[in-house]
Amino acid sequence: MSKKKIRFITNPFSGPKSGVKIDELIQSHIDEDMYNYEISYTEYAGHATILAKEAVMDDYFAVIAVGGDGTINEVGSSLVNTKTALGIIPLGSGNGFSYHLGIRRNIITAIQTLNTCHLVPIDTGVANGRFFINVAGLGLDATVAYRTKLNSRRGFIPYFLNTLKESLNFKYLSLHIKTAENEWEGEYAMAVIANGSVYGYDFTIAPQALLNDGQFDIVLIKKTQVFRYFLLVPRMLNKSIHKSPLVKYFKTSEITILNKAGGYFHVDGEGFECDESIHFKVLPSSILLLSNV
Structure with missing residues (x-):
């Protein structure tokens, strides 16, 4: 052999x-x-x-x-x-x-x-031409990802401090959202497009996400008082964020998000400046993963 x-x-x-x-x-x-x-x-x-x-x-x-x-x-x-x-x-x-x-x-x-x-086929995602394996999105997390990229220091502490700093000055996103099933407008702090389930540091943002179901798990964090977002931290740790009243959670294979204010989006934690419109699409079974699961 x-x-x-x-x-x-x-x-x-x-x-x-x-x-x-x-x-x-x-x-x-x-x-x-x-x-x-x-x-x-x-x-x-x-x-x-x-x-x-x-x-x-x-x-x-x-x-x-x-x-x-x-x-x-x-x-x-x-x-x-x-x-x-x-x-x-x-x-x-x-x-x-x-x-x-x-x-x-x-x-x-x-x-x-x-x-x-053994080899396991899994989905990937593409956002305005950029591939992602795990999680993408826009809003507070994307802004933090972009700012963190400009900082030579990495790790949990710099990331946490950047999150606190950006949350104090963050402006909510007025989004127009369109999927194959629905279309609406709303104000949100974050729009998370998840292929995998975990942000990092064991914070689970999309508890029901599967890598081979041909769908994204969409997590929309609603507009509210800043201090209430800290209530989501224990929910991420115990994998119950999808049950929070601050969250709109659903599945779809394709989603377009229009943010006229522009700003940033991220793919797998790497932040980029973005156009007004971002189109996310699942690519089913598009990569072979070496896995023992």
């Missing part, structure tokens, strides 16, 4: 575990009878995308994203509608997608999982 060719793409600057000697851990725990592997390190933003596309062109069995949600996004975006699978080793700060998969932060377990996993 021939060995399967895989490439590890590692972000050496990702998350609080940047000092981990990932090459030594891989060498110690990967099944070398199963895999012929190589390790590549990213040197700049977007480099993971280039390395992943090279692997696709060379017919690699899988590309393993070693990093946070941003690294997973860069790698995964290059694997959409290809035969090359996506694997994940969490090395970031938030690790939302890894939490959804139950991998969490145990790097050794994640490596060992590659030795026993």
Whole structure:
């Protein structure tokens, strides 16, 4: 039986575990009878995308994203509608997608999982031409993601402080929302388009989200007094946010959101400036995931 060719793409600057000697851990725990592997390190933003596309062109069995949600996004975006699978080793700060998969932060377990996993087709999403694997959206979270990207400090504390700062000056979004089933207008603090269920740090934003149902879980956070939003924190931790009266929660495969004020949107935690209109669409079973679930 021939060995399967895989490439590890590692972000050496990702998350609080940047000092981990990932090459030594891989060498110690990967099944070398199963895999012929190589390790590549990213040197700049977007480099993971280039390395992943090279692997696709060379017919690699899988590309393993070693990093946070941003690294997973860069790698995964290059694997959409290809035969090359996506694997994940969490090395970031938030690790939302890894939490959804139950991998969490145990790097050794994640490596060992590659030795026993199988291929599972999952959905991805696209927002104005940008792919996402886990969560996208606009509003307060997108503004925080954009501001955090401009800050060299990463991790939970800088993110939390940015959230507090932005929430004090945040202006609600007046949105026109259209799906295949309905159309309406309303004022919201956030519009979350979820493929996976977890933001990061084990905060569950979309408890009913599935990766292979061909639908997004939409979480609209309604306009209210700022202090009431802190009531959503325990609900995210106990996976009951969809039951909150502050939340409108539903499923759809496609949604267009018009925000005349403009601002920011994010895909997998990476913030960008956005046009007035953002179109989100599910791409069913569009990527192969290495999973033991």
